[in-house]
Amino acid sequence: MKRVNHEPGYVLHRYDWSESSVIVEVFTRAHGRMALVAKGAKRPSSNFRPVLLPLQPLVLSWGGDAEIRTLKSAEWGGGHVMPTGEALLSGYYANELLMRLMAREDAHTRLFDAYAALVHVLAAEKGETLHAAALRTFELLLLRETGHLPALDAQTLTFAPLEPDESYSLVAEGGLRSAHEGQGAWLPGRGWLALAEALDDEAPFTAVLGVCASLPGEQRASLRQQLREMLHYHCGGGILRTRQMMIDLQSLPS
The missing domain is CATH 1.20.1440.120 (Recombination protein O, C-terminal domain)
Known part of the structure; x- marks a missing residue:
């Protein structure tokens, strides 16, 4: 499985995938627009919940070779808060x-x-x-x-x-x-x-x-x-x- 680590990106859109997961469309610097499944992202304890927000600089890692890759980690890239x-x-x-x-x-x-x-x-x-x-x-x-x-x-x-x-x-x-x-x-x-x-x-x-x-x-x-x-x-x-x-x-x- 191909793994991409620590790639700068932004969330463009998200939609439900299952009862607990979501698919996020992200814009990344080196790979363009990608579709990633964030498993368990809707659970209250998920580390993805407070991070996968639009208009926020993120650092993303994912793996897989299907059309929709699997998101492994997402961290806030810092720099500014969300526009209002x-x-x-x-x-x-x-x-x-x-x-x-x-x-x-x-x-x-x-x-x-x-x-x-x-x-x-x-x-x-x-x-x-x-x-x-x-x-x-x-x-x-x-x-x-x-x-x-x-x-x-x-x-x-x-x-x-x-x-x-x-x-x-x-x-x-x-x-x-x-x-x-x-x-x-x-x-x-x-x-x-x-x-x-x-x-x-x-x-x-x-x-x-x-x-x-x-x-x-x-x-x-x-x-x-x-x-x-x-x-x-x-x-x-x-x-x-x-x-x-x-x-x-x-x-x-x-």
Whole structure:
């Protein structure tokens, strides 16, 4: 039986397996998304119960060669506590995107590092603006690492370079293309060029986060709309559960 020891990871989702056990979908740095059965995890005395929580850095060990491996140990990796409030919902949203867009056992070390950075920002209680910028950063890196993001320094169909003062829209079926202000979501060429340069930085999460946070309010909202539409398209349609939850909560009377 193949044994993997002391692998950094995060719980993305969990569901019942039997009266006493659960299956956890985890995102690990060197092995990608894995399905692990945590035997006895629902028992009051289980060491897994207080540890297998979402948005917490973990150190995992497992064994087996079946599609669903057997979790041997799980320890808290330290560093921060779980996000709360809207930041918690944002973390669940990121988890759902990973579940939808990542195949099992397909390693994405750079995406894992971006996810870890996102969770750290969400747990730090640094304000809605920074949390939103961190989400946009993660969405961009997720689209790039899964092969769904076109080059952001040229128009997709013509390969024509972007003009800093012209307007461009990112669309799921056509990539980056010329747009007209006031007609749908768009960003100026200089915004897309700044994002393209930041994505190629040695520390892409930090670099892209800086660009997203520095965009004017209207452009931040426009970028959010364009990325959400692209993610919705590549997730196969149907509203995300976490997105519907956010909508439902916002509709509640204050």
